[in-house]
Every structure is written in structure tokens, then in C-alpha cells.
Amino acid sequence: MLILSRKEGESLILDGGIEIKITEISGNLVRIGITAPSDVKVYRKELYATIQENQTASHGVSADTVKNLLLQMK
């Protein structure tokens, strides 16, 4: 992982078109401003991970498979 130090008000540029700016640092909270083309999707990581996991969860194996698994757990 690349690690850089930035002060309040300073920015990073990713890939020429995406700006990530540290807008405020206060206690243990950092506020970040992101300027990016409209087709770039930005997620909080925990939300992104939850969406991915919900996708996985929706890909059901068959009802019998699930039932067998759950019976094993009893």
C-alpha cells in the first residue's frame, strides 16, 4: 500500500482525473472531498463490501442443499 502524508486542504490526484482532498481533520475524524467524473462510483468500503456480500447471498444454492446444511447445524 502506498502511504502519503497530507495536511488539511491538500489533495491527491488519481489517474489524472480524480481529486481526493482532505477538507477537515478533527479528532479521529477526517473529512474527504472527492471530485471525479460522473461515471466513477464512490462507496464507503463497508457499504461496498456489504453490497458484494448481499450479491453472493442472493445466489442461492438449491432449497434442498440449504435444507441439508441447516439440518446439519441443528
Next chain:
Amino acid sequence: MYLRMAAFINEQVERGDKLMKLETRDFGEIEIDENETITFAGPIFGFEKYRKFVFLYQESVSEHFIWLQSTEDPNLCFILVNPHTISDHYQPVLPGDTVSILGDGDYMCWLMASIREPFETSTVNLKSPVVVNPKLHLAAQFILEGDLPIRHPLFRKEEKSC
């Protein structure tokens, strides 16, 4: 009856006046009462357009495992697990705006399961539980603060060893 509406929902409902057929992913066509549906006041993340579900369980399996079946898309179904089957120590701290989403009442918490084969690799999501207010027939998925795993083994470790 082989397939049942989850009791915690069912006992709140006068059944019979709004019966409808529902095509399900795992059980074919079943009959439900429209009053038995649950509305997701906060979305299942990534599935924002689907808001109406029924909670089903099989008596022959356990009422601790719920089929969360969409009433809008027969192919959309999730498996929910009672947290107590995983851990005695799971006590989710819900976000401050929970009451404004789900209303007052005694909430129930369910974990979204990802069933995989082999079974031992199946997991539950402790980070993002589904929370239900049975009284108002409302539900929402919440992302909790703190270091909770999105993929926690469905099988208890101590059971694995025996």
C-alpha cells in the same frame, strides 16, 4: 403445514382477507396473505428496488433459519439466520436513526447468510444485519460501527472439531 410464515410475523396478522399466490425461488407457488409481507423501510444494500418480502421457514428445518423471499421477483431470495445459533455474544448496537426508520417496538435481528459448497465455507454477515420490527412489519439492513466480520463462519468452531 410444511412451509410456514415465520411465527413472529404470523401472530400479528389476521389471515384470510387478502390471500394471493406467490411464486417463490425454492418452494414453487405458495399462498400468502398480503398482510404478511414485510416492507424494507431501509434497503437491502445493492437491492434498493426490492422492498416487499415474506419471511418463510420450514418446520422440518428450524424456525431459526428464514427464507427472505421477495414478493416482487420470484428469483430473489436470501437465507437469514438467527444470531443466537452463531454466538451468544452478538449484541448489535444499532445506529441512532433506527427508530426513525423502523418505528418503536421490539426489534428482531437476523444475519444474512452466504451458503457455499462445501458447507463449511458458508458464512454469515455480522457487520450488516437485517433488523425487523414485527409490530409494524418493517425491516431494514444496517451497517454497524466497529470491527465486525462480513464473512463469519456459519458453523460454530466448537462444532467443527467434534
